[in-house]
Amino acid sequence: MILKNKLRITASILIGIVFIINIQAGIDFYLNPEKYTAAYELSGIPGEISVAGVGLLFIMWNVPYAFALWNPINYKISLVQAIIMQTLGLIGETVLLYRFSAYDFPHLANSIKRFIYFDSAGLILLLIAGFLIYRYKKEQRRVDSHAV
Numbered sequence: 001m002i003l004k005n006k007l008r009i010t011a012s013i014l015i016g017i018v019f020i021i022n023i024q025a026g027i028d029f030y031l032n033p034e035k036y037t038a039a040y041e042l043s044g045i046p047g048e049i050s051v052a053g054v055g056l057l058f059i060m061w062n063v064p065y066a067f068a069l070w071n072p073i074n075y076k077i078s079l080v081q082a083i084i085m086q087t088l089g090l091i092g093e094t095v096l097l098y099r100f101s102a103y104d105f106p107h108l109a110n111s112i113k114r115f116i117y118f119d120s121a122g123l124i125l126l127l128i129a130g131f132l133i134y135r136y137k138k139e140q141r142r143v144d145s146h147a148v
Contacts (some may be wrong), residue, residue, distance in 0.1 A: 004073065007136045011072040011129035015079065018086070018122040019065040022058055025118075028056040029055025039111040061085060072133050079133060083126045 029036060033051035037043055042050055065084065067078035093115045102109035 004136065007132050008071065009081075011132045012069055012134075015069045015082070016070060018082075019062055019069050019124050021122065022062050022065065022116060024060070026055045026058030029058060029122060031055075039104065041108055043058060047141075061069040068129075073136065076133055076137070078118050079130055081125070081128070084132055086119055086123045086126055090116065090123055093119060108118050117133040 030052050033048040033055065036051045037047035037102055040047070040051065042048075055121045064078040064081040067075040068082050072079050097109060097116065100142070
């Protein structure tokens, strides 16, 4: 029981770091879009609404992270979903970066690179949490099979 609690808490801390950073970014994009429009070469109300919309998407996309954070053992499917979402984001951002010349659009390239760095770090933390939960579940199955 102590091992289960330690693993759950450790995994939740790792997931929580990613969740908090993602939600913080979403809220900031949503409430303060004017801070980010220039980085995406957008301007005016349409640019602000576009950035705020992305912020709202950040918040929406974190629903599985919240369940995984709450209890990664009971909601392991949410952790798997979060890992898949983080991986897709990282791949997509990387592909986006190579769709234009970073030389011609240095601010845009730097903004995308920042997302790549954050999502890479987040993916590593989620994968570690996933590994901990996988090991716990595997050990639990072993213990349960010997108890029969």
